Amino acid sequence: MRRAGRLLGRAVLLALCATLVGCAPSSTLSLTATELTADHDFVERASVDADANALAPYDFSLELMRRCSGETAGRSVLVSPLSVLYALAMAESGATGQTLAQMERATGMGADELVGALQAYLQISGSQDSPVSLANSVWLRDSGDLSVEANFLETCGGRLAAQVFAAPFDDSTVTDVNAWVEDRTHGMIPSVLGHLSDQAQFLLVNALAFEGAWLNPFSRELVTQETFTLEDGTERDVEMMRSLEDTYLEGELATGFSKPYEGGTYRFVGLLPNEGVTVSELLNNLDGETLRDLLVPVESTDVDVGLPKFSLSYDIELSGALRSLGMTDAFDASRADFCAWARLTPGRSSSAG
Known part of the structure; x- marks a missing residue:
């Protein structure tokens, strides 16, 4: 009973799809979410400031658990609010308007406050002897027309330590994303992505693994x-x-x-x-x-x-749960506003669909 086992491995994938026209600020994106999950207790560490945001991680964890339980009646539920928050923080860094406002209300924190808390957690969990393996990545379609905003990359690649990849978004990208997730979860999740939509422009991925040994093992x-x-x-x-x-x-x-x-x-x-x-x-x-x-x-x-002694595997498509938390615009192609993450070259237009 020395180890809690290869205890927990999870990955959250957010795929951003777009129809972009020029540099118009009204460019819209639709967001879809797919998740393979396992639990990770984060509420004691995710908020490091004793301020009005201190209870937000607890409230978000409970709300997410309730929504997932409602969608999987009769099944055990095993979710990681921490991993979901990392994926949402990256998405929020490219969102504006009501899309951003709805996401901030759902998480209980402003986008900058959320990034700050998660950035601090990365520093806490980043030691070599930490049982937590936590990684973020941004995958963007390799297109000469697409110019990614510096602020978006600074938040994701800088403050959230995400690796950024340009990729062709074909079968090779599916293979590469799955290999990245498998490596970051120590083999616990060999595959998170089955195919890529022709409309997908961005993938935002969080991978988390926890392998801990008890301080005082069961005899x-x-x-x-x-x-x-x-x-x-x-x-x-x-x-x-x-x-x-x-x-x-x-x-x-x-x-x-x-x-x-x-x-x-x-x-x-x-x-x-x-x-x-x-x-x-x-x-x-x-x-x-x-x-x-x-x-x-x-x-x-x-x-x-x-x-x-128990073992449990669980997966869920998260869009329904996130919609029920109030993130409705993010999943509506006619209303979603993620234009802060990229612009097209002036004078050109492109349909990702």
Whole structure:
């Protein structure tokens, strides 16, 4: 039980498609999102300033979880708000008008504040011994007519440390993107992209992997064969890992524990709804403040933990969840406004469709 395993790997892909005419500021883009996900706990670190934005990552995490749960009824949900926020931050750096305003309302932070928080997190997680592998990339169609705005590249390539690639957007680009994601997730995600639309002009990709070893591993001698009862009453035979932990969590609707990984920067958090409270009821009654408070340990209290061994894979097409968060214009080709990321050479016109 030394390692939490090749625990988490996820990638978020945003494809920007456009019909651009000259340098007109009314140029529009439609945004589609595809996601392969795994969880990464970021709420303790994503906002580094004790200001009005401190609760925003908590609120966004809960809202995203609720929306994804609503679209995958009956399935377990495993999402990474951190990875989604990196992809959205890159997209916001090219958005203007109502498209940008809707995205800022959904994330709970202004575009610059979000980039600042994520930039700080990159510095925190960038050490060689960090269990987190986090990478961003920008792929743009190699076209002589297309001129990418300097501010967009400065934000993505500078502050968010994204690699920037010019690519032909053919089958070779599909292969290259998948290879990049596989490398950055340590082989956990071998493929994230199946094909490229003829309309695609930009790809914004975040890849995240977490491979952590427990600071105090579960003892093999304490692993027992037990029956685990699911919320719907279904019973399953599981290998139950047992331990005594010194970080006990307690709220009005749930109790739980946290268990540190090596280095102490990251912790696994497990929450168990109280008797008579469903997982959905717990999720629907949490907000950023109550979640933050729930993660504060009860002083001088130990907890006897039983955690079943499990593995889980999950994927979702995120556009529906993001629309339900209020990002409607970004997915409407007639309304989306991403003209801040690029311009066409004056006197030329181009249809990406």
